[in-house]
């Protein structure tokens with residue numbers, strides 16, 4: 001891409017920011033864009049030798065700032081591989097992987113990802129939580145929230161709730177609640193120019209100003225939801241100072257108990273990545289009177305048992321006995337059972353996420369979707385399959401990469417299997433679960449969700 005394709009005002013802005021480095025920055029537009037994937041640490045089935053096999057298969061090279069992140073070349077196409085369907089990795093722009101590394105979530109913590117779709121940062125956070133603690137993964141736009149929920153399922157995440165809410169709707173429910181908040185803010189996307197030339201046509205100084213207003217509004221809500229002593233990572237994929245350093249200065253001026261711990265920029269002419277800004281901020285340990293009174297109000301609410309309480313407990317018991325038989329090596333993750341029609345979910349978060357608090361919120365995924373509770377039978381949910389490890393199901397059809405049935409399964413076809421196989425069967429590739437099939441009389445009915453099938 002040539003300099004002449006870039007907006008004049010953007011070039012002026014870069015020049016005043018980078019001075020002598022401007023020409024080297026502009027030269028980076030002549031280089032091909034970078035591609036990255038990040039291994040999913042929730043897939044414990046991945047032995048070091050398997051991982052090495054994948055590194056060799058896609059000719060991966062390590063990304064210096066993310067231990068599980070690797071560069072791949074465009075023609076390797078790992079996003080089209082069955083391992084992608086198995087949730088073995090998440091395709092993510094390399095410099096974007098820096099944000100969660102700096103947020104540094106720890107198992108057991110309460111984390112909020114406030115602008116989460118399609119799920120790059122959320123899946124990175126979940127990888128680090130290792131199933132312990134709770135992640136609220138929020139996206140304001142319903143269509144994007146749906147994609148986020150699908151990615152959360154594909155990655156086999158058990159302890160995430162996907163909400164679809166405006167930040168202030170969440171803030172009124174969760175004051176001073178989270179240990180860490182990821183705010184990957186909607187921004188003017190200057191770091192997207194090489195990756196997606198449409199970003200160039202959408203860019204204008206007016207857009208930058210609009211983003212600034214929106215970012216500050218969201219940050220105010222993030223502040224309300226952060227516990228005293230908590231941490232926010234604020235990130236953008238844009239280069240201008242207004243949305244980055246200036247925003248952080250304004251934020252800390254308005255909220256003096258917030259302190260900037262670190263600000264980091266990744267530049268495409270200095271690192272192999274499209275560019276990112278990340279700031280890490282810490283909230284003073286002392287609880288403000290406002291925090292106190294908001295939390296008192298919330299704590300004061302009665303955790304009424306939902307009207308479905310009895311049915312939900314019964315459904316959970318039925319599921320547990322189904323699991324004892326069908327998934328003998330599996331322990332169901334802890335969570336409160338919730339029924340939406342026939343769909344049984346396990347809501348993580350203990351007392352944090354009681355039903356009263358969630359009332360009125362749009363929740364595309366109320367934790368782990370475990371099963372469909374039919375009248376006289378149980379159908380395990382696809383999401384449940386994605387949380388299993390090899391060997392945990394009584395029946396498993398493990399397909400190797402060169403088995404033609406693998407492609408057939410991913411296309412939603414019926415498979416021929418041994419006549420002795422009967423009942424719900426976990427279909428996997430090299431030991432990594434892909435989904436369910438139901439075997440009877442030498443055939444396996446395909447239960448891979450229609451939206452995930454290849455065409």
Ligand SMILES: C[S@@+](CC[C@H](N)C(=O)[O-])C[C@H]1O[C@@H](n2cnc3c(N)ncnc32)[C@H](O)[C@@H]1O
Nearest residue numbers: 115116117118119120121140141167184185186
């Ligand atoms: C940079 S993207 C997030 C990318 C995501 N964190 C990831 O790693 O995959 C910013 C997100 O903010 C959402 N958004 C837009 N306006 C918003 C608002 N007013 N409040 C919260 N989120 C908003 C967008 O829909 C978009 O999904």
